[in-house]
Amino acid sequence: xxxxxxxxxxxxxxxxxxxxxxxxxxxxxxxxxxxxxxxxxxxxxxxxxxxxxxxxxxxxxxxxxxxxxxxxxxxxxxxxxxxxxxxxxxxxxxxxxxxxxxxxxxxxxxxxxxxxxxxxxxxxxxxxxxxxxxxxxxxxxxxxxxxxxxxxxxxxxxxxxxxxxxxxxxxxxxxxxxxxxxxxxxxxxxxxxxxxxxxxxxxxxxxxxxxxxxxxxxxxxxxxxxxxxxxxxxxxxxxxxxxxxxxxxxxxxxxxxxxxxxxxxxxxxxxxxxxxxxxxxxxxxxxxxxxxxxxxxxxxxxxxxxxxxxxxxxxxxxxxxxxxxxxx
Amino acid sequence: xxxxxxxxxxxxxxxxxxxxxxxxxxxxxxxxxxxxxxxxxxxxxxxxxxxxxxxxxxxxxxxxxxxxxxxxxxxxxxxxxxxxxxxxxxxxxxxxxxxxxxxxxxxxxxxxxxxxxxxxxxxxxxxxxxxxxxxxxxxxxxxxxxxxxxxxxxxxxxxxxxxxxxxxxxxxxxxxxxxxxxxxxxxxxxxxxxxxxxxxxxxxxxxxxxxxxxxxxxxxxxxxxxxxxxxxxxxxxxxxxxxxxxxxxxxxxxxxxxxxxxxxxxxx
Numbered sequence: 001x002x003x004x005x006x007x008x009x010x011x012x013x014x015x016x017x018x019x020x021x022x023x024x025x026x027x028x029x030x031x032x033x034x035x036x037x038x039x040x041x042x043x044x045x046x047x048x049x050x051x052x053x054x055x056x057x058x059x060x061x062x063x064x065x066x067x068x069x070x071x072x073x074x075x076x077x078x079x080x081x082x083x084x085x086x087x088x089x090x091x092x093x094x095x096x097x098x099x100x101x102x103x104x105x106x107x108x109x110x111x112x113x114x115x116x117x118x119x120x121x122x123x124x125x126x127x128x129x130x131x132x133x134x135x136x137x138x139x140x141x142x143x144x145x146x147x148x149x150x151x152x153x154x155x156x157x158x159x160x161x162x163x164x165x166x167x168x169x170x171x172x173x174x175x176x177x178x179x180x181x182x183x184x185x186x187x188x189x190x191x192x193x194x195x196x197x198x199x200x201x202x203x204x205x206x207x208x209x210x211x212x213x214x215x216x217x218x219x220x221x222x223x224x225x226x227x228x229x230x231x232x233x234x235x236x237x238x239x240x241x242x243x244x245x246x247x248x249x250x251x252x253x254x255x256x257x258x259x260x261x262x263x264x265x266x267x268x269x270x271x272x273x274x275x276x277x278x279x280x281x282x283x284x285x286x287x288x289x290x291x292x293x294x295x296x297x298x299x300x301x302x303x304x305x306x307x308x309x310x311x312x313x314x315x316x317x318x319x320x321x322x323x324x325x326x327x328x
Numbered sequence: 329x330x331x332x333x334x335x336x337x338x339x340x341x342x343x344x345x346x347x348x349x350x351x352x353x354x355x356x357x358x359x360x361x362x363x364x365x366x367x368x369x370x371x372x373x374x375x376x377x378x379x380x381x382x383x384x385x386x387x388x389x390x391x392x393x394x395x396x397x398x399x400x401x402x403x404x405x406x407x408x409x410x411x412x413x414x415x416x417x418x419x420x421x422x423x424x425x426x427x428x429x430x431x432x433x434x435x436x437x438x439x440x441x442x443x444x445x446x447x448x449x450x451x452x453x454x455x456x457x458x459x460x461x462x463x464x465x466x467x468x469x470x471x472x473x474x475x476x477x478x479x480x481x482x483x484x485x486x487x488x489x490x491x492x493x494x495x496x497x498x499x500x501x502x503x504x505x506x507x508x509x510x511x512x513x514x515x516x517x518x519x520x521x522x523x524x525x526x527x528x529x530x531x532x533x534x535x536x537x538x539x540x541x542x543x544x545x546x547x548x549x550x551x552x553x554x555x556x557x558x559x560x561x562x563x564x565x566x567x568x569x570x571x572x573x574x575x576x577x578x579x580x581x582x583x584x585x586x587x588x589x590x591x592x593x594x595x596x
Contacts, residue, residue, distance in 0.1 A: 070595035091443040100434030106368045119360045
């Protein structure tokens with residue numbers, strides 16, 4: 001007790017606002033481990049990705065951060081604050097955009113952003129100014145006075161983002177923030193997410209879209225079956241795949257997965273696509289093999305390219321990120 | 329660049345006293361949440377108020393259509409019972425249904441994660457329910473006066489009676505909405521409330537007109553007692569045992585508060 005008080009005092013004085021999760025475990029019904037001993041640190045200013053297939057335990061983890069769920073074991077702290085012991089502090093210190101739709105049907109866009117800013121403790125003039133900046137920056141001005149029920153899913157998502165970040169906490173948790181958002185505004189949204197980081201917020205980005213995360217996060221954790229199975233910068237996670245290439249073969253609809261040559265170490269099939277990792281030295285063999293498949297009428301086309309974070313993700317989780325394909 | 333003009337709010341500026349607390353925090357949250365509810369219900373509030381007024385007027389006038397001659401006491405009971413229905417309808421029936429909707433649409437997590445004291449959230453909702461019920465109470469009483477020539481004897485006791493009745497109705501609904509995990513069950517229970525309140529509780533008529541066993545059951549529930557305390561504030565010499573009725577209604581208010589506190593403090 002004495003030790004933790006001392007650390008809390010030190011943190012307050014030094015302004016250490018690191019987020020720490022230590023051994024966070026959430027067990028349902030005595031057996032189901034939704035989170036299993038997850039430990040991670042996030043620094044102020046970092047955009048930190050939580051990646052994993054549906055049901056991996058990402059949302060369970062962030063709900064424990066915001067105080068909606070209580071860990072079965074483990075600690076969650078933000079600077080001097082114990083977020084598990086004090087869910088009221090967690091709600092003040094963290095802003096949370098859930099994956100589910102926001103309850104904004106009966107509100108006008110600008111109004112609901114400003115109201116949420118007021119509820120989050122912002123003063124009237126500053127909230128109004130910041131809401132106006134967000135509306136402009138996300139290019140949703142044409143709907144500023146529109147009722148929520150008349151908005152498209154993507155605009156609703158942007159309004160939701162504005163609501164939770166108009167007066168952000170030190171930790172901003174965004175669960176699939178880009179869902180349904182059009183490609184143009186998606187870029188604007190990423191700009192705002194990175195801006196939050198530059199302003200000193202720790203941003204948790206929960207997603208199963210690896211390609212998007214690769215471009216936007218400083219560091220990321222991959223979670224599968226409740227466990228943190230990899231953590232690092234996108235480049236460091238790809239280091240293990242250095243010297244490898246990605247071979248993607250589009251099979252003829254209805255074709256069975258062909259017998260794979262021995263040099264293919266792992267693969268995944270999603271719909272008609274067969275995605276495989278190969279060693280660089282096997283590139284020539286692989287092209288020959290793919291051409292044969294096309295010649296035999298099994299495949300329609302193929303592509304060979306550099307590995308991406310997606311390939312790391314596939315290797316670690318057995319899933320393809322955006323559509324949750326199954327391992328063949 | 330507009331985006332760079334934003335200076336970080338105090339919430340993310342390093343400080344050792346960044347957590348809001350105390351009375352200013354409570355009042356700020358209370359006011360902001362009242363605005364949130366009023367804005368969120370704006371499409372419904374005028375409709376609800378109209379329905380409330382029509383329902384109140386309907387009860388008062390409807391009885392007169394059933395019977396050619398209404399005994400003065402019966403008219404007085406109906407007229408002084410309708411305000412109870414007006415006062416509890418939004419908090420007891422609509423409130424839990426709104427929470428059930430949030431749970432069904434999965435927006436409940438966002439609402440739960442808002443940084444407000446739970447008591448300020450409950451207080452704001454109580455205030456909205458009270459304000460939304462009062463116009464219908466006034467209209468019902470005015471119509472009753474005009475239709476049956478009743479002159480009410482308003483006493484200061486009407487104030488605590490109205491405040492407590494609305495409080496208990498709202499808190500039972502609040503507890504129900506938050507404590508029952510399954511939204512369908514919540515909806516069923518609110519339907520049951522409507523059925524029970526209109527048909528089988530001594531709100532619009534004296535308890536002695538119920539079969540003995542049903543009157544005995546009703547004694548343990550707050551609705552008949554709400555009618556007693558409201559009636560005591562509107563009439564003179566019509567009801568007795570007001571102290572007991574206040575106590576029963578207050579106990580149910582506390583039950584609602586405890587259920588709400590338990591449900592909102594629970595973290596799965």
